[in-house]
Amino acid sequence: GATASVALRNVILGLGALAMMVVTSPKLSGLVIAAIPVIVLPLVAFGRSVRRKSRQAQDTLADATAYASEQIAAVRTLQAFTNETLVTGRFSGAVEAAFEAARASIFARSFLTFFAIFTIFSSVVAVLWFGSRDVLDGNLSPGTLGQFLLYSVFAAGALGALSEVWGELAQAAGAAERLTEILAETPAIQAPADPKPLPAAAKGAIIFDDVSFSYPARPDRAAVHGLSFSVKPGETVAIVGPSGAGKSTVFSLILRFYDPETGKILIDGVDVREADPVSVRERIAIVPQDVTIFAASARDNIGFGRPGASEAEIETAAKDALADEFILKLEHGYDSPVGERGVTLSGGQR
Numbered sequence: 001g002a003t004a005s006v007a008l009r010n011v012i013l014g015l016g017a018l019a020m021m022v023v024t025s026p027k028l029s030g031l032v033i034a035a036i037p038v039i040v041l042p043l044v045a046f047g048r049s050v051r052r053k054s055r056q057a058q059d060t061l062a063d064a065t066a067y068a069s070e071q072i073a074a075v076r077t078l079q080a081f082t083n084e085t086l087v088t089g090r091f092s093g094a095v096e097a098a099f100e101a102a103r104a105s106i107f108a109r110s111f112l113t114f115f116a117i118f119t120i121f122s123s124v125v126a127v128l129w130f131g132s133r134d135v136l137d138g139n140l141s142p143g144t145l146g147q148f149l150l151y152s153v154f155a156a157g158a159l160g161a162l163s164e165v166w167g168e169l170a171q172a173a174g175a176a177e178r179l180t181e182i183l184a185e186t187p188a189i190q191a192p193a194d195p196k197p198l199p200a201a202a203k204g205a206i207i208f209d210d211v212s213f214s215y216p217a218r219p220d221r222a223a224v225h226g227l228s229f230s231v232k233p234g235e236t237v238a239i240v241g242p243s244g245a246g247k248s249t250v251f252s253l254i255l256r257f258y259d260p261e262t263g264k265i266l267i268d269g270v271d272v273r274e275a276d277p278v279s280v281r282e283r284i285a286i287v288p289q290d291v292t293i294f295a296a297s298a299r300d301n302i303g304f305g306r307p308g309a310s311e312a313e314i315e316t317a318a319k320d321a322l323a324d325e326f327i328l329k330l331e332h333g334y335d336s337p338v339g340e341r342g343v344t345l346s347g348g349q350r
Helices: 002-024 026-073 075-080 084-136 142-184 247-254 277-282 298-305 311-320 324-328
Strands: 206-213 224-231 262-267
Touching: 002 026, 002 142, 026 075, 026 084, 026 142, 075 084, 084 142, 206 247, 224 247, 224 262, 247 262, 298 311, 311 324
Parallel strands: none
Antiparallel strands: 206 224, 206 262
């Protein structure tokens, strides 16, 4: 808002001053107008450099912040292994890299502003020199030259302020570039144009038909290959295997976090690729392998998988999980905040 106001004010001031310069002395005005490309084109080039360095500064700061967040979340682990010194050194390196990138960004923007002010007022000095010659030759009165110089200073000040605005915009564009890239990303798994609905009455039948899949990060290594099995409604099935055998991958495919490269997966007779992913996931209840606790109340965490669940349903779920007893001992019972990542709870309670 403030930047737009400054830009608008100085655009009006600059155009007004330029118009009065033309009225006062067309000859000197022509010299000023001819110098504008010499001033503006380098500013555009420097603006690109400011944008690039601002993006680098934001990326390195994000890396340092992410590292700090990761280590704080695992503070007990790093203390258990007495790695405080190691982690501190790595974080110092990340912060130093962020500082150097920020300093380069600030230097680039400062140089842009310096160049703009130097070239703008150098042009004013050049106008004064040419105008003085016209005064000595009798082609221009001293009063007219003074009037023209006053308008030139107004125009130079406006252009200098606009160069500062341009620097701010270039810096902001660099900072927002990564965010813009993220917002422009489209999910690889999308609902088809005409999704096939799942049966209204869920049965729970699952069929894997010759399914093969490799993770995008490891395309040369199959996570599952030629997998076929079926789960009948009401049937309980355990998937057992060593680490890396593809157990978690099976559930990721059922939830349609990924699509198989070959074969198909059917839920209640419907190929999941033909259904809306949201509809598929609404049919599935899951207990994640990694414990995820949100910075909310115990009640909100229990009811997260079913928005709108009644208090009775939440309390019943807690009792079934043998969590009701310790939850009631918390200061505010089910309304007690559990902290970020469940920091107020013990490992077993989480």
